[in-house]
Amino acid sequence: MNFLNKDNNQAYLYIAPAVILVGLICIYPILRTLVMSFTDNDGLNPANFIGFDNYIRLFSDPNYVTPIVNTVIWTVFATVLPVAIGFIFAYSMQFLPRSNYFQVLVYLPATVSAAAAGVLFGFILDKSGLINQILSFIGYEHLVRDWLFRPPENTYSMIGAYTWQATGINMMIFIVGLQGMPKEQLEAAKIDGAKGFTLIFKIVIPMIMPYFVIASLLALINSFRVFDQVWVMTQGGPGRYSETLAVTMYREGFVLFDLGYAASVAVLISLVGLIFSYFYLRSVLTKEDVGN
Amino acid sequence: MKKFISVFLGAALLLVANVSKAGDVTLFHDKAGWQDWWVETFDMDGSNSYEITPFSDTSSYQAAVRQSLRADPPGLFTWWAGYRMKEMVDSGLVEDLSPIWKKYIDKGEVSADLAKAFQFDGKTYAVPSLIAFWPMYYNKNVYKELGLNEPKTWEEMESNFAKIKASGRTPVGQTIEGRWPAFIWFEEFLIRSDPDFYEDLMEGRAKYTDPQVEEAFLTWKSWMDKGWMDDGSAAFGFTTGDSMNNSFSKGDVAHMLVGTWFASTVTGGGIAEGEEWGYFVVPNKDASLKPSVIFEAGPIMVASNAKNKDSALEAIDFWMSKEASAKWTELMFFPPHNLGADLPSGEVGELVREINDGGYRQINRYWEATPTEICEAAVDEISKFVLDPSSYKDVMANLQTIADNYWDNN
Numbered sequence: 098m099n100f101l102n103k104d105n106n107q108a109y110l111y112i113a114p115a116v117i118l119v120g121l122i123c124i125y126p127i128l129r130t131l132v133m134s135f136t137d138n139d140g141l142n143p144a145n146f147i148g149f150d151n152y153i154r155l156f157s158d159p160n161y162v163t164p165i166v167n168t169v170i171w172t173v174f175a176t177v178l179p180v181a182i183g184f185i186f187a188y189s190m191q192f193l194p195r196s197n198y199f200q201v202l203v204y205l206p207a208t209v210s211a212a213a214a215g216v217l218f219g220f221i222l223d224k225s226g227l228i229n230q231i232l233s234f235i236g237y238e239h240l241v242r243d244w245l246f247r248p249p250e251n252t253y254s255m256i257g258a259y260t261w262q263a264t265g266i267n268m269m270i271f272i273v274g275l276q277g278m279p280k281e282q283l284e285a286a287k288i289d290g291a292k293g294f295t296l297i298f299k300i301v302i303p304m305i306m307p308y309f310v311i312a313s314l315l316a317l318i319n320s321f322r323v324f325d326q327v328w329v330m331t332q333g334g335p336g337r338y339s340e341t342l343a344v345t346m347y348r349e350g351f352v353l354f355d356l357g358y359a360a361s362v363a364v365l366i367s368l369v370g371l372i373f374s375y376f377y378l379r380s381v382l383t384k385e386d387v388g389n
Numbered sequence: 390m391k392k393f394i395s396v397f398l399g400a401a402l403l404l405v406a407n408v409s410k411a412g413d414v415t416l417f418h419d420k421a422g423w424q425d426w427w428v429e430t431f432d433m434d435g436s437n438s439y440e441i442t443p444f445s446d447t448s449s450y451q452a453a454v455r456q457s458l459r460a461d462p463p464g465l466f467t468w469w470a471g472y473r474m475k476e477m478v479d480s481g482l483v484e485d486l487s488p489i490w491k492k493y494i495d496k497g498e499v500s501a502d503l504a505k506a507f508q509f510d511g512k513t514y515a516v517p518s519l520i521a522f523w524p525m526y527y528n529k530n531v532y533k534e535l536g537l538n539e540p541k542t543w544e545e546m547e548s549n550f551a552k553i554k555a556s557g558r559t560p561v562g563q564t565i566e567g568r569w570p571a572f573i574w575f576e577e578f579l580i581r582s583d584p585d586f587y588e589d590l591m592e593g594r595a596k597y598t599d600p601q602v603e604e605a606f607l608t609w610k611s612w613m614d615k616g617w618m619d620d621g622s623a624a625f626g627f628t629t630g631d632s633m634n635n636s637f638s639k640g641d642v643a644h645m646l647v648g649t650w651f652a653s654t655v656t657g658g659g660i661a662e663g664e665e666w667g668y669f670v671v672p673n674k675d676a677s678l679k680p681s682v683i684f685e686a687g688p689i690m691v692a693s694n695a696k697n698k699d700s701a702l703e704a705i706d707f708w709m710s711k712e713a714s715a716k717w718t719e720l721m722f723f724p725p726h727n728l729g730a731d732l733p734s735g736e737v738g739e740l741v742r743e744i745n746d747g748g749y750r751q752i753n754r755y756w757e758a759t760p761t762e763i764c765e766a767a768v769d770e771i772s773k774f775v776l777d778p779s780s781y782k783d784v785m786a787n788l789q790t791i792a793d794n795y796w797d798n799n
Contacts, residue, residue: 140455142480160766224622224631246566246622247776335565335621336772351448353765354455 127367134360144357151361163337164345167252168321171341174253175320178260180312183267187275188297190268200272204265211262215329218258219245222330245330248338255326255339263319267312274308275301307380314377318370342366413697414704415463416441416689418518419450426720433716434707437700458482462692464701467518470506470688471757472764477690478509484691484698485512486705493709498727506686506753515688516705518717520724521648523573523683523754524668524740526655531558531643539667543581543674550617553643560617562633562642563775566624569756571771572764573646574618576683576755578605581674584681584752591758593796597788606774606781608674613778621775627654634658637666646671648685649737652722668740670749681750685757760799766791 134151138144155161186203190196206214221227222244229241244254278301286300302309324343327333333340333348340348342362350359414437418427421443431439442463444450454466458477468474477483490513493499507515527539532549535556540546550560565571579587582604589595590602612618619633625647626632634651636642638658649668656662670682689708691701707713714727722733724741732738744751756764767788774784 139476140452141458141476141482243620243622246620332568334568334769334772335571336776337769338773338776348765351452353762354451 130360130363130367133357134364136357136360138356138360139354140356141354147357151358152365154358155361155365160337161345164333164340164342167340168323168342170249170252171256171259171323172317172320174256175259175263175323176313176316178256179263179267180309180316182260182264183312184271184302184309186264186268187271188301190272191275200268203268206262207265209262211325212329214258214262215255215326218255218261218326219330222254222258246335248336251331251339255330258330259320259323259326263316267316270308270312270315271305274305278304310380311377314373314380318373318377321369321373322366413437414439414465414700415695415697416704417444417450417454417463417466418442419444419447419467421445423721426717429720430713430716431704431707433712434704436707437704439704458692459694462695464695464697465689465691465704468515468688468690469757470515470686471753472760473757474507474515474688474690475509475760478514482693483514484693484702485514486516486691486702487513489516489702489706489709492706493727498711498729499709500728502751503686503726506684506757507688515690516709517686517726518689519650519685519687519721520726521650521685522670522724522740522744522751523577523646523648523685524670526637526645526647526651526666526668528637528640528643528660529665529667530660531556531640534640539669540672542676543672546672550612550644551615554616558640559619559636559642560644561612561619562623562637562645563618563621564624564633565621565768565772565775568768568772570625571621571768571775572755574609575605575771577646577671578608578674580681580683580752581671581678582608583675584678584750587752588758591753591755593792597792598785602785602788603781606778606785609774610778610781613775621772625651625654627657649740650723652735652737662735666736668736670740670743679750680747681752682744683754684751685754760795762795763792 133144135146135148136144137147137150186199190200193199209217223229224241224243226244228244232238232240242250245251282304283296283300286296291300322343323341324347327339327341327344328347331339333344343366346359346362346366348359349355349362414431416427416431416439418424418441424441424443427441428439431437431441444453454462454468457463458480459482462482468477474483486507490499490504494501494504503517503520504513506517507513531553532538535552537549537552538545540549553560563570563574576587579590579601583601586595586599586601590597590599595601609618619642623631623633623636625645626634633642633645634654635658637645637655638660652662655666660666670680673680689705691698691705695701709727711727711729714725715730717723718725718730718733722735722737724737725732732741743749752758759767770784770787770791773787774781
């Protein structure tokens, strides 16, 4: 392939603005952050190269066990719940009349920013918020509490808020998958007597497995780097008990101004995200190649 | 026609050009709600013109100021006192304002004690934009209903708490919401027994595992065990919902320990200053100690690399004058930094009079008095104590580890 022929020159001109933009606002900051992670940059004094000291500190400081554990909890639950509930909604929509309206209702939370959702749920989960009012109304006063104050309830409450927002996107992914399913195989299975959970687990799910993979990997990437909801609802507290790695990065960078150390946390988060993204892209591209 | 267009374009370019004129002073601050009051005060300075820029988010403000200090800083900027400004002092990025302080101290218009919050190696690097004291707010309606008197001793105060608790109310509000408030009662319990130890602890000459700290935690724990303090989940807040302020205004919480800058919010909660709420300084647990009170002072600093540094220094001179101080006090109800200005009316003025006339020892707040790296980590550890008071020994050990990590390397 000759990259320098006339036809390619025109194509390069068309993609040049996008490439320059991505380079300036994505690639350059990534490289700057990577370099910063090997320094003691504090935003005030000239930075000195300190090698891998920041990374050694990250993996040897016992204070960072809690953020790592919380991030794993987030990654597991904030992947499983939105994906599973999204599939349940998508599958159920097939049997509902005027399901379009229900699809819109379920998808609507995804259009709200994560920070706005965090503020909203800060009120809902408050001591005198909606959740506690409902619990009192139905006679469950003994369950009333400040949902965002004590660990581990505060982490699971925030995961619940996140699930409310993330379910809609997964539902849409599965709706596409279910609509694209070959109907003949489904009919054949029903004729053979498959129904209910057997039909779902043995026929439907295997047939749309690529969509499960895509939804799960997307959810993994997003949940691993969760920040907005946590910062807005608890700031990672109290006592750092609800802190995630992204919140750690923010604290170290913009509260303590240990920018070099914050950069090392950012690099770690990005590396893990990159690994998940690799599998996600491999899954998507493989599907497109099969389609072609 | 072409000539006209050229002249017009030239004039337009001149108008929009960002040319810094002599006498232009820029001020950055992070209290957006104060913008009008900054403008009104500095408008009184006829020799300079001011461009005052508010930032609505504290984190972005701090990042913006730090990044600008070497290259293109504002002439003036607000910050936080004590150790929180030490980095900038050590980096040579802020001006020594000692000559201006000397001028006003020699005239008897400013107290030399006030400079201490901004002093390093005998030089003073800021002037105060905010002076606040930390008294106990108390709900006078509750006191009237229960026949209580403002306590003069520690024992009287605890007796009041017991009676308030017996009436079904929460005697004292505390909060760890937002992380930073966790230090408030920690510092208060320490200074009520041994303020010298507190100041040693701030500077690393004492340890978080010393008996004085244990005594403070045990007293705090006993108050919580007796139900005299709430669980710490309610933020100071404003005037609605479950905020401590709203509970205080309704009388559900009878006391709260917070800075005098909170006064207008308390009144905004619907109870009248003086008539329905008031201040007292928490009495010492050790009655032999001199009366003392926690204070905080917010600084304004001059950036050494500012383009119009000379104008910025003139602005500081104006700020320290009786005229500017009186105006700022009138607008903000803060105690004045110039002794020639009148005290604010109401409870704040009464408190300042009591502190000045009573010769109170003024002790710098924990947030500024100890290194930032210790303070930011310590508030999270202290929060763990509030969540589980029986964990005080672990918390003390962790606090000392945090302190050791800092003092061993600095």
